[in-house]
Amino acid sequence: MKKFCTLLILFCLIPACASAQWYLFPGKKKQNNPKTAVRDTVPVRIRPDSTALPPVFDSISTGLADSLQTVPGIVEDVFVLDIPEVVHIGLALPLQASGTKASENFLDFYSGALLALRDLGATGLKADLQVFDTADGKIAAPASLYTANDVIIGPVTLQDIRQALPQCGPDTYLVSPLDPKAADLAADAHIVQSPTPWTAQMDELVRWVQQDRLPGEELYVVRDTAVAAPGEQSVYLLSRLQESGIPFRSVSAANRIPYPEDGKVRVLIASDRDNFITGTVRSLSIEGARNNNVILYGTTRVRTNGTGQADLHNTNAHLASAYFIDYEDPAVERFILAYRSLFQNEPGSFAFQGYDTMHYYVSMCTRFGRQWYKKLPDYREKGLQSDFLFTEAQPRVNQAVRRVVYRPDLTTVLEK
Numbered sequence: 001m002k003k004f005c006t007l008l009i010l011f012c013l014i015p016a017c018a019s020a021q022w023y024l025f026p027g028k029k030k031q032n033n034p035k036t037a038v039r040d041t042v043p044v045r046i047r048p049d050s051t052a053l054p055p056v057f058d059s060i061s062t063g064l065a066d067s068l069q070t071v072p073g074i075v076e077d078v079f080v081l082d083i084p085e086v087v088h089i090g091l092a093l094p095l096q097a098s099g100t101k102a103s104e105n106f107l108d109f110y111s112g113a114l115l116a117l118r119d120l121g122a123t124g125l126k127a128d129l130q131v132f133d134t135a136d137g138k139i140a141a142p143a144s145l146y147t148a149n150d151v152i153i154g155p156v157t158l159q160d161i162r163q164a165l166p167q168c169g170p171d172t173y174l175v176s177p178l179d180p181k182a183a184d185l186a187a188d189a190h191i192v193q194s195p196t197p198w199t200a201q202m203d204e205l206v207r208w209v210q211q212d213r214l215p216g217e218e219l220y221v222v223r224d225t226a227v228a229a230p231g232e233q234s235v236y237l238l239s240r241l242q243e244s245g246i247p248f249r250s251v252s253a254a255n256r257i258p259y260p261e262d263g264k265v266r267v268l269i270a271s272d273r274d275n276f277i278t279g280t281v282r283s284l285s286i287e288g289a290r291n292n293n294v295i296l297y298g299t300t301r302v303r304t305n306g307t308g309q310a311d312l313h314n315t316n317a318h319l320a321s322a323y324f325i326d327y328e329d330p331a332v333e334r335f336i337l338a339y340r341s342l343f344q345n346e347p348g349s350f351a352f353q354g355y356d357t358m359h360y361y362v363s364m365c366t367r368f369g370r371q372w373y374k375k376l377p378d379y380r381e382k383g384l385q386s387d388f389l390f391t392e393a394q395p396r397v398n399q400a401v402r403r404v405v406y407r408p409d410l411t412t413v414l415e416k
Contacts, residue, residue, distance in 0.1 A: 082369035086126045087362055089117075090145045092154030092164070096135035105350045106156075109177075111343055112354030113153070115335070120362055127362065134160050146172055150370050151361050153177050158185075165189055173373040173396075177357045186396045192373055193397040194357055196322035196386070198233060201299040204320040204401040205268075206240045209297055212318075213266060219248040220257050222280050224271035231272025233301075238270055254283035259293055266295045267315075274305040285311035292316075292408055312406040324402045325352060325385040326414045332384055349385065356383030 091113060093106045110131070117127055130148075132141050134155045146152060146167045153175045155161050161174060161182055168174065173190045176182035183197040213219060221241070224234065241248060248268075251257055259265055269280050281302060288294035296302070296315035303312065303319060312319075325332060335355065339347040360381045364372040367379060376390035380400075387400035403415035 079371060079374050080369065082371065083366065084150055084370060086128060087151065087365050088149040089127055089129045089358075089362060090132070090149035090152040090154070091129060091358075092132045092134045092141060092145065092152070092156070092160070094135040094156055094160075095133040097133045104348065108348045108350035109354035111339070112347065112351035112356075113358035115338060115342070115351075116355045116358035117362070120359065120366075125362070125366060141167070143167065146174075151175070151365050151372075153357055153361065158182050161185065161191065165191075171371065175357065175361055177353070183397055186394075191396065192361075192376065194361075194388075196398050196400055198299060198301070199236060200397075200399045201320040201322065201401050202233070202237050202240055203399075204403070205237075205297055205299060206244050206246070208318060208320065208403060209266060209268070210244055210246055212295075213246065217264060217266060219246060219266045219268070221248050221250050221268045221270050222254055222257075223250050223252060224273055224276045225252045226276070227273065230270065233272050234270040237268065241268075254280050254287070257287075259287055259291065261291070261293075264293055264295050266297065268297050269302070274301075277302060278305050278307055281307045281311050281315060281317075285314040288314040288316065288408075309406075313408055313410050315406075316408055317406040319404045319406070320401045321404050322401060323349065323353075323385050324404045324414055325349070329384075335384055352383075352385040356386050356388075359383070360388045 091110070093109060095103055095106050095110070097103075114129075117125070117129065121127065130145060132145050132154075134141065134157075141164065146164065147169060152172065154177060155164055155174070156176075156178050158179050158181045161176060161179070162185075164174060165185075168190050173192050175192045175194055176185075177194050180195045180197055182191055183193040183195075185191045186193045209219065221238070223238075224230065230238070254267070257265060257267070267284060269277055271277055271280070277298075281296065284294050284296055285308075288296075294315050296317045298317065298319055300319060300321045300323070302317065303321075311317075327333070335352070336347060339345070339351060360383065361372070363381065364376065364379060368375040373396065377392050377395055379388075381388045387402065388398055389400035390396065391399055405413050405415055407413065
């Protein structure tokens with residue numbers, strides 16, 4: 001009964017059974033289903049008289065003026081503001097719609113995306129949504145998915161994205177909605193990478209330490225010396241620290257840090273091994289619980305490696321994260337109430353991601369027209385669980401990172 005009402009609502013749009021995969025969000029389990037899926041492409045009309053939620057985001061636009069825009073990989077041309085009267089949207093998700101078990105993850109994503117279109121429809125948007133199930137690679141997506149849409153979200157997996165790229169025209173860009181590995185394609189292929197890569201999280205982490213560190217405070221980096229050569233993420237972190245000019249001391253284990261009786265010790269972990277990260281956090285947690293003198297800085301990798309919630313609070317963990325839901329945010333509360341009302345179920349992380357992704361990229365198209373991908377650095381948006389920030393240096397890879405603090409008083413807050 002848990003998904004019955006949701007499936008009933010979506011029944012007219014897709015076959016109502018599927019299986020799910022886990023990509024980015026902790027707590028979701030991968031489910032394997034050997035059965036093939038029957039694919040369907042269904043047009044959905046979003047009308048402007050739909051019932052709307054109040055606005056659920058804050059946005060900043062730098063203007064709509066036409067400009068010269070250089071896009072890596074294509075010839076420099078003059079940007080044309082070509083706003084369509086009806087926005088045509090393609091959505092490619094591994095729904096596995098004819099399977100024997102509902103896909104909680106991707107049905108949630110789809111449901112959140114529909115809520116975003118409903119909200120945009122209330123502001124006057126006219127849109128046509130074409131949905132395609134990519135779960136079974138035996139049936140190719142229709143050419144119209146990649147040739148007749150102004151915004152294309154998906155496919156999800158790196159393999160499916162690579163297979164779809166040859167079908168895209170010179171002015172067609174695919175939005176990678178979930179797989180962080182697709183970031184490597186964005187520089188040379190027609191890809192917009194929506195999930196923030198780990199490099200951007202590391203960059204934000206170093207900026208955060210630089211802003212927080214007080215004169216005289218020690219910064220320690222616990223380095224994994226058991227490996228013959230440091231991993232990619234460790235090398236990147238150490239190089240960014242050196243470039244920033246922040247003084248730090250290296251130790252091989254957390255118990256080698258000389259913790260002061262008064263004051264704080266700020267700590268970073270330089271390791272690509274999950275067990276080393278988890279063990280170091282636990283050791284820091286013991287000291288933090290005793291004297292409350294530890295501040296740990298890390299990325300979401302610290303949280304997703306089996307680290308206990310109590311360890312995060314004991315270490316006053318400061319995590320640079322691509323995803324975080326602030327349940328005290330009024331916009332989040334409104335979304336949850338609307339989701340419950342429409343789907344008779346609680347929204348998961350994929351529902352929030354579906355809303356944020358659909359809302360941002362369709363908003364881009366309504367502001368800048370069919371060549372919206374050329375103006376990504378000109379429009380920022382604060383979503384429900386993820387933000388969108390593109391820069392001229394990396395114009396098609398999202399750089400937005402949220403700062404999440406796990407306080408010793410057992411509260412978790414989003415630093416503004």
